[in-house]
Amino acid sequence: MPAPTFAPTPAAHADADATTGPRPAALPVLDLSLADDPATAEQFRTDLREATHSYGFFYLVGHGIDTDLPGRLVSTAREFFALPEADKLAIENTHSPHFRGYTRVGGELTQGKVDWREQIDVGPERPVLPTGDGHPDYNVLQGPNLWPAQLPALREVVTEWNAAMESVADRLLRAWAESLGQRPDVFDDAFGDLPASLTKVVRYPGRVEGGTDQGVGWHNDFGVLTLLLVEPGKAGLQVEYQGEAIDALPIEGALIVNIGEMLEWATDGFLRATRHRVLAPPPGTDRVSVPYFHNPRLDARFPRLELPAELAVRARGVARDADDDEIRDEYGYNALKSRVRAHPNVVEAHHQHLLVR
Ligand SMILES: O=C(O)CCC(=O)C(=O)O
Numbered sequence: 503m504p505a506p507t508f509a510p511t512p513a514a515h516a517d518a519d520a521t522t523g524p525r526p527a528a529l530p531v532l533d534l535s536l537a538d539d540p541a542t543a544e545q546f547r548t549d550l551r552e553a554t555h556s557y558g559f560f561y562l563v564g565h566g567i568d569t570d571l572p573g574r575l576v577s578t579a580r581e582f583f584a585l586p587e588a589d590k591l592a593i594e595n596t597h598s599p600h601f602r603g604y605t606r607v608g609g610e611l612t613q614g615k616v617d618w619r620e621q622i623d624v625g626p627e628r629p630v631l632p633t634g635d636g637h638p639d640y641n642v643l644q645g646p647n648l649w650p651a652q653l654p655a656l657r658e659v660v661t662e663w664n665a666a667m668e669s670v671a672d673r674l675l676r677a678w679a680e681s682l683g684q685r686p687d688v689f690d691d692a693f694g695d696l697p698a699s700l701t702k703v704v705r706y707p708g709r710v711e712g713g714t715d716q717g718v719g720w721h722n723d724f725g726v727l728t729l730l731l732v733e734p735g736k737a738g739l740q741v742e743y744q745g746e747a748i749d750a751l752p753i754e755g756a757l758i759v760n761i762g763e764m765l766e767w768a769t770d771g772f773l774r775a776t777r778h779r780v781l782a783p784p785p786g787t788d789r790v791s792v793p794y795f796h797n798p799r800l801d802a803r804f805p806r807l808e809l810p811a812e813l814a815v816r817a818r819g820v821a822r823d824a825d826d827d828e829i830r831d832e833y834g835y836n837a838l839k840s841r842v843r844a845h846p847n848v849v850e851a852h853h854q855h856l857l858v859r
Pocket residue numbers: 702704718723730732739778779780791792793
């Protein structure tokens with residue numbers, strides 16, 4: 503494996519500290535506003551490419567999101583999680599064949615182990631697709647969301663957030679494309695009019711005595727890229743880098759960005775889908791976060807890029823996914839596999855035929 507060539511300057515580190523100096527493994531910080539200025543765009547693209555070759559993760563500032571929107575999203579999320587259990591369970595994901603709605607604490611698995619988090623999963627609001635009869639199994643992923651009747655504000659703010667995330671993701675993908683010697687619109691077809699993005703509004707309750715510390719277990723994200731909002735001041739996210747776990751604390755106003763397995767696959771491993779996890783917060787505390795997974799059309803065949811020679815020699819080949827399965831080019835199958843593994847209760851309730859494969 504070629505050594506990473508990207509050496510961010512100390513100023514670009516998130517947790518530089520006056521007494522200890524910058525820690526070498528801290529994640530880079532990138533400023534998206536530099537992509538809009540012809541004087542700095544090229545440097546931005548190079549930094550983006552090298553950050554995601556080496557780390558697969560970075561902090562993004564200068565993204566232009568309304569400054570009050572992240573706070574509104576987190577406080578509305580907290581209102582949702584504070585609803586009576588019965589109101590949340592009224593929209594439990596077992597009521598949705600499309601893997602939408604509320605997952606109770608302990609209702610989700612990563613690598614076969616229980617994650618200590620509760621969440622609501624939201625996807626694009628579209629008509630149900632036909633299944634069976636030669637239609638692809640992944641069609642079950644499309645359909646309506648389940649929203650809490652008691653809190654209409656959740657739907658409004660998540661919809662606003664998704665639109666903001668989609669636009670940031672589009673800008674990043676264009677910059678990545680160019681940084682990899684491609685046309686800026688090389689990924690556009692794969693998203694088309696029907697991207698299958700997913701937003702999770704998540705709360706990690708504090709650990710309980712003798713209980714698990716797995717907020718969410720080590721995993722790669724299976725989509726194209728993830729834009730993560732973490733409540734200010736809340737630790738817990740760890741990112742694997744050169745065999746070690748880096749603590750990725752949130753920086754106020756920054757998104758945490760990482761690439762998913764489809765971008766690793768598209769670049770023959772030049773870009774890295776990096777393993778990460780969240781540790782359950784200390785007892786008596788909790789942590790809210792909102793990962794937005796920017797994903798293509800379910801039926802998209804994601805492009806495999808022909809990289810310029812100087813980048814191609816640095817490509818590492820595609821790792822198998824976290825469960826040691828091969829990644830498929832027809833995106834929906836990867837998405838379905840991941841959802842089936844994470845939410846066996848939904849499969850049990852609606853898709854038993856998927857268990858026997
Ligand atoms: O909640 C977080 O900070 C990250 C969650 C995550 O990695 C995921 O849901 O894929």
